[in-house]
Amino acid sequence: MPGxxxxxxxRREEEVEETPVVPAQxxxxxxxxxxxxxxxxxxxxxxxxxNSEEFVRGFVQKGGQ
Amino acid sequence: MTVRRVTGLETEYxxxxxxxxxxxxxxxxxxxxxxxxxxxxxxxxxxDYEDEAPLRxxxxxxxxxxxxxxxxxxxxxxxxxxxxxxxxxxSDVATAETEDPTMANVILTNGARFYVDHAHPEYxxxxxxxxxxxxxxxxxxxxxxxxxxxxxxxxxxxTPVTIYKNNTDGKGASYGTHENYLMDRATPFGDVVRHLxxxxxxRQVFTGAGRVGIxxxxxxxxxxxxxxxxxxxxxxxxxxxxxxxIINTRxxxxxxxxxxxxxxxxxxxxxxxxxxxxxxxxxTSLVLAMLEAGxxxxxxxxxxxxxxxxxxxxxxSHDPGLTQLVRLRDGRRMTALQMQRxxxxxxxxxxxxxxxxxxxxxxxxxxxxxxxxxTKLETDVFSAAxxxxxxxxxxxxxxxxxxxxxxxxxxxxxAVDLQWxxxxxxxxxxxxxxxxxxxxxxxxxxxxxxxxxxPPEDTRAYFRGECLARYGPRVAxxxxxxxxxxVAGRGALQRVxxxxxxxxTREHVGALLDRCATAEDLxxxxxxx
Numbered sequence: 001m002p003g004x005x006x007x008x009x010x011r012r013e014e015e016v017e018e019t020p021v022v023p024a025q026x027x028x029x030x031x032x033x034x035x036x037x038x039x040x041x042x043x044x045x046x047x048x049x050x051n052s053e054e055f056v057r058g059f060v061q062k063g064g065q
Numbered sequence: 066m067t068v069r070r071v072t073g074l075e076t077e078y079x080x081x082x083x084x085x086x087x088x089x090x091x092x093x094x095x096x097x098x099x100x101x102x103x104x105x106x107x108x109x110x111x112x113d114y115e116d117e118a119p120l121r122x123x124x125x126x127x128x129x130x131x132x133x134x135x136x137x138x139x140x141x142x143x144x145x146x147x148x149x150x151x152x153x154x155x156s157d158v159a160t161a162e163t164e165d166p167t168m169a170n171v172i173l174t175n176g177a178r179f180y181v182d183h184a185h186p187e188y189x190x191x192x193x194x195x196x197x198x199x200x201x202x203x204x205x206x207x208x209x210x211x212x213x214x215x216x217x218x219x220x221x222x223x224t225p226v227t228i229y230k231n232n233t234d235g236k237g238a239s240y241g242t243h244e245n246y247l248m249d250r251a252t253p254f255g256d257v258v259r260h261l262x263x264x265x266x267x268r269q270v271f272t273g274a275g276r277v278g279i280x281x282x283x284x285x286x287x288x289x290x291x292x293x294x295x296x297x298x299x300x301x302x303x304x305x306x307x308x309x310x311i312i313n314t315r316x317x318x319x320x321x322x323x324x325x326x327x328x329x330x331x332x333x334x335x336x337x338x339x340x341x342x343x344x345x346x347x348x349t350s351l352v353l354a355m356l357e358a359g360x361x362x363x364x365x366x367x368x369x370x371x372x373x374x375x376x377x378x379x380x381x382s383h384d385p386g387l388t389q390l391v392r393l394r395d396g397r398r399m400t401a402l403q404m405q406r407x408x409x410x411x412x413x414x415x416x417x418x419x420x421x422x423x424x425x426x427x428x429x430x431x432x433x434x435x436x437x438x439x440t441k442l443e444t445d446v447f448s449a450a451x452x453x454x455x456x457x458x459x460x461x462x463x464x465x466x467x468x469x470x471x472x473x474x475x476x477x478x479x480a481v482d483l484q485w486x487x488x489x490x491x492x493x494x495x496x497x498x499x500x501x502x503x504x505x506x507x508x509x510x511x512x513x514x515x516x517x518x519x520p521p522e523d524t525r526a527y528f529r530g531e532c533l534a535r536y537g538p539r540v541a542x543x544x545x546x547x548x549x550x551x552v553a554g555r556g557a558l559q560r561v562x563x564x565x566x567x568x569x570t571r572e573h574v575g576a577l578l579d580r581c582a583t584a585e586d587l588x589x590x591x592x593x594x
Contacts, residue, residue, distance in 0.1 A: 037464040040501065044461070047492055048484060052476040056235075059483055060086040062184035064077040064240030065305040065331065 066358070066419040067428045068350045071247035071320075071524060071566040073192050074203045074342075076335050077185035077240040078210055078488075079229035090184035093226050095169035097186045098179055100220060101213035102171040110533065112170045112178065113544040113560075172543045174518055174534040175205060176526030179213075183306070185240050186210065186228070191526030192545070192566055195427045196347035198521050200339050201508055205516035207337075211488045212517075230335045230486040231274065232292035235479060237282040239296040241305065242335040246328045246350060247320060247566060249357045257328065258301055258312050260361050263369035263393075264352050265311055265332050266377045267404035269294065270387060271438050272345045274334035275455030277462065277473065277482040279383055286473035287383070288462060290455045292334045294382035300374045305331050311374055319545035321564045328353065332378075337486055337495035339507040340434060340452035347431030351412045360415050366407040370394045385459060387442060402443055409435050451505040457498060458485050528569030531578050532587075539584030552585045559588045 049055035080097065082088040102109060170180040176191030188206035193199050210228050218225045233239045273290030277283070281295050289295075302310035311332050318327040330349065336342045355361045362368075370393060371377035377391045381401045390398040399407075413432060416424050434452075441449040442456075449456045462478050465471055471478055487493035490500065498504050520530030525546075532540055532548050541551040541558050550559040563569050581587040 036501075036503065037460060038468070040461070040498070040503070041464050041468060043497065043501075044481070044494060047494075047497065048477070049480055052480040055083070056476045056479040056483065058084060058086045059079070059081050059229075059234050060236060061079050061081075061234035061238040061240060062090050063238040063306060064183040064185045065243065 066354055066416065067425055068196050068347045068354075068431050069194050069425070069427065070350045070353065071192050071194060072196075072199050072346055072350065073190050073245045074199055074206075074346070075187060075189040075241070075243040075245070076203070076206060076230060077182055077187045077242070079231050079234065079240065079486075080184075080186060081227050081229070082224055083227060085224075088224065091181060093224065094181040094184060094186040096217055096223055097210070097213045097226060097228070098169040098171060098181055100216040100223065101179060101209060102169075103216065110172050110537070110540040110549075111168075111542045112172065112180070113542040113547050113549055115544070115547065115560075172529065172533060172540075173209070174520070174530050174537075175202065175516055176520035176524075176530035177202065177206065177209075178545075179209060183240070186213070191520050191530065192524040193521045193526070194523045196343045196350065196431060197427060197507065199346040200342045201513055201516045202521065203342055204339070204508065204513045207488050208514065208517050211490075214488065227492075228488050229483060230337060230488060231483065232335055233276065233281075233296070235276070235278045235283045235482070239281070239293060239309075241293075241331050242333055243305075244330040244333055244346065244349065246330070246353055247318070247325050248328050248353055250318075250322075250324055250326045252326075252357050254314075256356055256359075256361075259368075259370060260352065260356050260366070262300060262311055262374050263366070263371060263404055264349070264408055265330075266371055266374060266381055266391065267369075267401035267408075268345070268348060269378075269381050270401050270405060270442055271341055271449070271453050272333055272336065273382065273453075273455040274336050274341075275458035275482070275485070277479050288385055288459060288473065289382045290385060291382040293332060294378050297332060297375060297378055305329075311378060320566050325566075334454070335486065336454045337493075338452060338454045338457065338504055340438070340505050341454050343507060344431065344434060344438060344452075347427075348408070348412075348435055351415075351428070351431060352408060355411060355415050358415070358419075361411060364411045364414070366404075366411040368393075368395060369399070369404050369407060385446070385455070387446060402439060405435075405439055409439065451503065454485075454495070457495070457504060458482065461485075461494065522571035522575075523567075525563045525566050525569035527571050528563060528574050528578075531574075532584075535578060536584035536587065550584050550588050552588050554585065555588070559592070561591060 080090055080093050172178055178189040180187055188209060190202040190206060193202055207230060214226060214228050217223045232242060269290045274292045276289050276292045279285035279287045279289055297309045297311055299308050299310045301312045301314060302308060303314050305313060309331060313329045313331045315329040316326055318325045333345055336345060372392045372394050380389050387402055388400060390400060392398050416428055416432060438449055438452050446456055447460055450460045461481055465478060465481060484492060485494045490496045520526040529543055529548055539550050539552055540548060542549040546562060546564050548561045552559060577590060581590055
């Protein structure tokens, strides 16, 4: 395991319990779409179930194959 | 040599009633299937179980029924453990369907089966021959579930439901999306295991649908690549509902059994992105072609078996940074991306060697897109957000995290995860992205809508679908490998076996069907008078 951690961004070691590595380095392509993401989030806010907790708690499935 | 291969995708959809988590999922699922079937209702063709043998094992033995868990007995709905044989008598069938909601089971004119499996509505696509068609008829399934949901909502007295193309509730339950590939029975099963385990462990980098929560019941907060990975506990086995294996040995070819094996892949996620689904099917099909030709041994992907396959599957899924090293049995350590590069390199050399300039467009497309998506993931993961579900989903989640300062255990992030695969365009987040042009689409939407009603033309699904469309009221039953007619003037039902998946194509039977105005004409033509 120590051998593996050297290869990871150091941020991961501090936050490993809570946060997965978020792939680093925004490229030009990614940066351009950040504004899109903000606009998209605004739109998603409109359709996202308003009571997230109740919605998530209520989604209970039986196992399948 | 190519990506052309008889393939089918099955998806068990998640189903829910807002505000009523205790609603009976079997009844809800039956309601969905029956609502879709309703307009053509009356004497509905039933499923023909004659040739189903779900307990047959690719390792060469047949499980005794007494040793099987009831959920494994897929050939005997409503009579678990009874080993039901098809009763060629239409009135028996009508009785069974009204008695037992789990019998809700429709065969569609596009050649698909739409039914209740366990506690989910399941769409099993018709047999297709190319990865693009696999995507097309899989997408048609989403439209069918959407239409079924709308019909339920519009019918007074029925309970409105929501439907999701995902694989877990995040609370410990998982339900499957299975790929089925017809393959040469002569290929030793040991080779299948040796070469496919490392492939399945590593392909998650582009087949993962993304999931908020780590562990079967999301005990740890975080994000992972795959919906399904945490539910796999063994390397090889027959089960599909518990102790799930990376390589499933169910060997029920629905075809001439001494020539073919049906490879039943249960380890994949349900994907919304067309490119991801194309790659899932196309790359797997190429690896199978190499396996059948014995072309993997000695090459770059000749021996990538992980030292601990199940652990490797989980570790790769838990690492969105894509830097996790998988320890191989021979001591090497590789990332999942490096393992995929090795398979891609082998596949390129294989296609070049066997086909050269004659390689077909479908095969070249898969090679090109495979290379492209690996390069994106290697350079900047988020640059694959137009092609790969987990990346697109993570992009949204990270947007919420940074805008609203949310931690990974936030219900809002879990809601985003669930709503990603809602089949309703007004609610589904993937569908919102598609509408905004933020995912790459491969197919003409009109061709997907057409695939809701019409079968592929280059497999036996054409015969099945066209028989239902043309002679529906005279089709008593059908299955993957049969169509059974109840025609005037014949005492017994007439069963037409379709054991050869590449017969019954439009080229093969199109003219015959055009000549036969009625089912009676067709049966007469097939029986020589």
